[in-house]
Amino acid sequence: xxxxxxxxxxxxxxxxxxxxxxxxxxxxxxxxxxxxxxxxxxxxxxxxxxxxxxxxxxxxxxxxxxxxxxxxxxxxxxxxxxxxxxxxxxxxxxxxxxxxxxxxxxxxxxxxxxxxxxxxxxxxxxxxxxxxxxxxxxxxxxxxxxxxxxxxxxxxxxxxxxxxxxxxxxxxxxxxxxxxxxxxxxxxxxxxxxxxxxxxxxxxxxxxxxxxxxxxxxxxxxxxxxxxxxxxxxxxxxxxxxxxxxxxxxxxxxxxxxxxxxxxxxxxxxxxxxxxxxxxxxxxxxxxxxxxxxxxxxxxxxxxxxxxxxxxxxxxxxxxxxxxxxxxxxxxxxxxxx
Numbered sequence: 001x002x003x004x005x006x007x008x009x010x011x012x013x014x015x016x017x018x019x020x021x022x023x024x025x026x027x028x029x030x031x032x033x034x035x036x037x038x039x040x041x042x043x044x045x046x047x048x049x050x051x052x053x054x055x056x057x058x059x060x061x062x063x064x065x066x067x068x069x070x071x072x073x074x075x076x077x078x079x080x081x082x083x084x085x086x087x088x089x090x091x092x093x094x095x096x097x098x099x100x101x102x103x104x105x106x107x108x109x110x111x112x113x114x115x116x117x118x119x120x121x122x123x124x125x126x127x128x129x130x131x132x133x134x135x136x137x138x139x140x141x142x143x144x145x146x147x148x149x150x151x152x153x154x155x156x157x158x159x160x161x162x163x164x165x166x167x168x169x170x171x172x173x174x175x176x177x178x179x180x181x182x183x184x185x186x187x188x189x190x191x192x193x194x195x196x197x198x199x200x201x202x203x204x205x206x207x208x209x210x211x212x213x214x215x216x217x218x219x220x221x222x223x224x225x226x227x228x229x230x231x232x233x234x235x236x237x238x239x240x241x242x243x244x245x246x247x248x249x250x251x252x253x254x255x256x257x258x259x260x261x262x263x264x265x266x267x268x269x270x271x272x273x274x275x276x277x278x279x280x281x282x283x284x285x286x287x288x289x290x291x292x293x294x295x296x297x298x299x300x301x302x303x304x305x306x307x308x309x310x311x312x313x314x315x316x317x318x319x320x321x322x323x324x325x326x327x328x329x330x331x332x333x334x335x336x337x338x
Contacts, residue, residue, distance in 0.1 A: 273314075
């Protein structure tokens with residue numbers, strides 16, 4: 001089944017925005033998107049609930065079945081998968097995990113031209129991971145064999161051409177936990193040297209002091225994309241881009257912009273503000289995020305780079321409505337950017 005590349009922001013149709021622009025969201029299947037992305041007559045009676053604990057509070061998330069992916073991709077060209085962040089695709093014995101089975105069900109509901117971006121499991125790229133109620137040192141941090149065997153190979157075999165990118169997300173590191181820059185560069189270099197070559201790797205470092213020349217030199221050497229992330233403790237998007245010399249680093253000529261949370265707002269607070277993700281929240285959406293995203297999209301187009309914009313509900317309340325604002329702003333810039 002093929003998709004049409006339609007463009008109509010009023011009805012949340014973004015596939016035809018530009019050949020080199022892919023709008024998408026971080027996760028999908030939110031019941032709060034019924035009437036925007038999903039048809040009420042199809043899914044209103046097919047909602048299930050799950051409990052999610054965020055900080056000290058628990059929330060009931062209402063979600064749709066995997067079949068809703070068909071409607072999702074009528075609106076968007078790309079989707080970022082979040083659940084792969086929490087466990088690899090294969091366990092230590094080489095058996096498929098729950099993430100593998102869910103990802104396989106996603107693949108079975110995708111057309112050939114639909115694309116996924118996968119988050120690499122935190123057990124591979126986080127220095128500390130939550131265990132027993134606190135963050136502990138991760139013995140598998142930057143383990144190339146684990147990445148290759150338990151995640152990369154099964155992902156490539158499962159998704160083939162539908163796999164658009166990998167996001168290596170490293171957690172924010174407070175000052176007392178930060179590595180000397182030279183040690184970080186050495187560790188990243190050794191890891192990237194040992195894993196399979198691929199032009200779909202992108203790295204998000206959430207510690208501002210790591211956004212520096214020596215790190216960017218490593219990314220450029222191995223063709224790794226710099227993820228521009230609108231996130232709590234990071235500087236604005238344009239400042240991140242400037243840190244890398246106003247250039248896109250990916251050897252695959254791809255860039256990923258992730259709109260995660262308002263600047264200065266913690267994950268727990270952003271989630272509580274955005275819940276249940278069915279509308280924009282007053283004073284939550286930061287206009288500068290919209291403006292800078294649209295500007296960077298056009299800079300990518302001019303540089304021959306395909307820009308993937310991934311939008312999280314937590315960045316303003318409702319990802320489809322945020323996508324509409326970005327698309328409208330991008331189109332308004334078209335005359336001055338051509």
